[in-house]
Amino acid sequence: MQALVQSDYLVHLRTEHRFELGYKLDRLGVSLHRQIGVPTPVRAEIARLHQKAEAAGYFAVYRGADVVVAFVMDSPEHPRLKPLNFGFHEAAHATAFGKILLSAMTSEQVTQYLETHGMPRLTAHTMTVRNQLDEHLALVSHAGIAWEHEEFVPGMTCAAIGVRNGAGIFVGAVAVSAPSAEVSGERERVLERLLRDTANGVSKYYRSGIVRRSATVA
Structure with a gap:
């Protein structure tokens, strides 16, 4: 002391x-x-996602073996999920941005993450069995989008799509959250389109090679 x-x-x-x-x-x-600074152009993309999707927007990144929330854009009308603030790095097995980033890891890397964080049950819908999670991550990898229906917070639905750098490697993920009652089949399609547009925009920036020159405090 x-x-x-x-x-x-x-x-x-x-x-x-x-x-x-x-x-x-x-x-x-x-x-x-x-x-963990998020470049201004990336923050602008997440802000546009929040506005167009009428939902809280998130940007998460890898930090070592962790999946970390690096930036959140929300509003009183569309608040973020609690406790998803800057630096949150728990429960990747139960969050959409966590699952999309876990899906890009090797089996050994997923094991390393789960050995540290575990798979605690957060709601009645949370996956707590490794085999079930592995099967789900395979589907996420094939679809290119992760959905989370009330696995992290009761009554809330989230979706996320990965962001790639110039080498085609995942470096982060963009995500949204909204009340499950507002996410119909049509709303899911709209959110997926907006997420893909945002992920493309953020990926384009990371492929440009100017990330470090433009990085600012998150």
């Missing part, structure tokens, strides 16, 4: 006999945003 105090990660309130978070944590947060 004293080492953390000396490094400004904790503050020792001696008279109150307790510790609180230190000032350096703020700089760590800024550094994390820079490391």
Whole structure:
């Protein structure tokens, strides 16, 4: 604890006999945003997706063995799913963006992820068996889109499509969420079209080779 105090990660309130978070944590947060920073053109694509789809829009990326939410665009009328904020990296087995990115991993990489995070049951519809998830990921890979119907949050439906770089490798995913009661067969088709348009736009940017020059704080 004293080492953390000396490094400004904790503050020792001696008279109150307790510790609180230190000032350096703020700089760590800024550094994390820079490391996972989402370029302005990509944020603009997610903002357009949110507006056109009339649903919360998300951009998730790989970070090591994790699947991490890097950017969210929502509004009071179309709020994000809680707790899907910047840095969320849990429950890939139960989220649409998680499943599309898991579908691009090798079996060994999926195993590594699940050994760390597990497959906790979040709703009555959450998949908690590895064989069932593997079969589902094969279907996701074939279709090129992941749907999640009330597996993460009751009453909510999500969909996601992968983003590829110049080598054709998945680097992230774009996603939307909306109340299940509003997602009819026709709405699914509209959301899929908008997601594919957005994924194409974001992929085009990542294929351009100017990602690092344009990256800004998320």
